Amino acid sequence: MSAISRLAKALRRALLSAVPTALGVVVLSFLLLQLAPGDAADVMAAEAGSATEETMAALRASFGLDLPMLERLLAYLWGLAHFSLGFSPRFNMPVAELIAQRLPGTLALMGVSLALALVIGLALGAVMSAFAGRWPDRALSVVALLFYSIPGFWIGLMLIVLFAVKLGWLPSGGGGAIGSAATGLDGVLDRARYMILPGVSLALFYVAIYARLARAAMLEVKAQDFVRTAAAKGLSPAAVTLGHVLPNALSPIVTMAGLHFGGLMGGAVVVETVYSWPGLGRLSYEAVMSRDFSVLLGVLLLSSLLVMAANVTADLVQAWLDPRLERAS
């Protein structure tokens, strides 16, 4: 079977399973959100400070919040069937537009974090497996355990205290210099500066996971016969590790990275709030606080689609890495 037809088959299968999954996510989230006390009208009325029963009823009627629950659900699903995510009472704009504004920021943050976590995690894992049982391995194990157990928001705060407040090297939050019209390389560098701290805060937890995974996987691969074959060719230890050990150790890490994508989105909520990063995570936080459930549902639907896309990508990468998988599919 050729690579392209294999790819097409995998994608078709993924799409077929994506529709019912997304539907389930939407319905379940909708029902769960009904359990939260209050609605957007309550929040807006509280903020206005001088709401009457009549104005609140008018607000609810204008947002369609006065309808029975089932009717609202059906209306939402009807909207979805027409590719509409609804309208946000809070931000006073269509949800799709709002998400489209915030999505690139979050995807960039997640991409940077995942890349950082994979690169640093693999590097640490390689060092740990090379020194297995000796002091560099033990020291790094302790570091990994620290990364693993410290909560992301606390790391975020501490990084701000150190790098933004004490040292003044990096900005403490935001998505770019205010009023900056820099384009091209300058613009990219400016954005990158703002991304370092949130990216690192989000990545550290996963660095720890990938470091431990990579260590275990590489130790296992190193004991295999083909590694000895490679050494018998006269390759240097570095060439053996990069050319033979690492590719064979990647498989479990890719699988985990695909699964971690959802967790990374959850972590983004916290990190984006700490760093006031203009992304989906902070948007969903704001949506919860203002009971803007149409926005929240939109974000949840999009996240579930992203997670599914991430898993398909992980499968495809897996199939690309390991030629033996051609039989399985």
Added chain:
Amino acid sequence: MAALLEVDRLSVAFPTATPVRELSFAVERGETLAIVGESGSGKSLTALALMRLLPPAGRIASGSVRFGGEDLARLDERAMRRVRGAEIAMVFQEPMTSLNPLKTLGAQIGEALRLHEGLSRRAARARAIELLDLVRIPEPHRRVDDYPHRLSGGMRQRAMIAIAVACGPRLLIADEPTTALDVTIQAQVLALLDRLRAELSMALLLITHDLGVVAQWADRVIVMYAGAKVEEASPHVLFERPLHPYAKGLLAASPRLETTRHYRDGPLTEIPGSIGSAARERGCAFAPRCPEAVSACRAQVPALTFAGEDRLVACPVALHTESREAPSPSIADAISTSSRRGEVRRPVL
């Protein structure tokens, strides 16, 4: 001219044991030297020690490995890497696991060529196709881009051999190259190794426990027991009249060597006990299992002694019986001159 490879009193040590003790042998240019012995006799570790690829806990405790004017046991790691794959190459026992599952055959064969001979990717690929053809893999143009899981065990072992001979080594170490293969494939692979040895003028160090393989392919054979050489001879001499009781036992336990005897004619004999009994032995390691052992055997490790031209044995009892049965002045001379040193070298022929 000195031998291609001269191993002198090589010992391989692990923290808890010394599985190869004071082993000496030489490999001449272009010959096939077989090392036989049962599992645990130290033959595979000897091979790995020559390549300096011992497991992390193991090390060469003493002795020298002379190859091309250098002592491989003392060569620094960087220089050793230039020897591996280029001057000495190795074929391993398990073809199913000895190839990287994620790389094409072409990439794996070309790797050594690009490293040692500085070939470009394209040139290495072209050479890989030639090498696949050399080891008789059909359709080498197509196979060069195949992954190992598409190949049968025999084909994988051929690919392993292609990797090993890629840079034209002067010595090929084959560590039980056919143990994991079907009998029909075994003969093909050994024939291939022997043909390549002649065509590429390599020497072949064949490590095996299969006496049938030794009889058919080896020019000389070393019998190892518990990390030490107990007998060295040419195969026909050894099989006709083994001297060391262990060699005798091995031959008696093997069905295919004597055409007159077949397993249907009567039970095969076995060597009683196990190689584990050698662990705490101060004298001859084989003494606990030996039918001919006398009390002196347990007191002192018997020295290797000439028992005829180009023949060594480490058993005074067997030698004594032998010389009584077939007295020969050359043997007597050899004993008197060599036994004092404890270890003897091959005479210059």
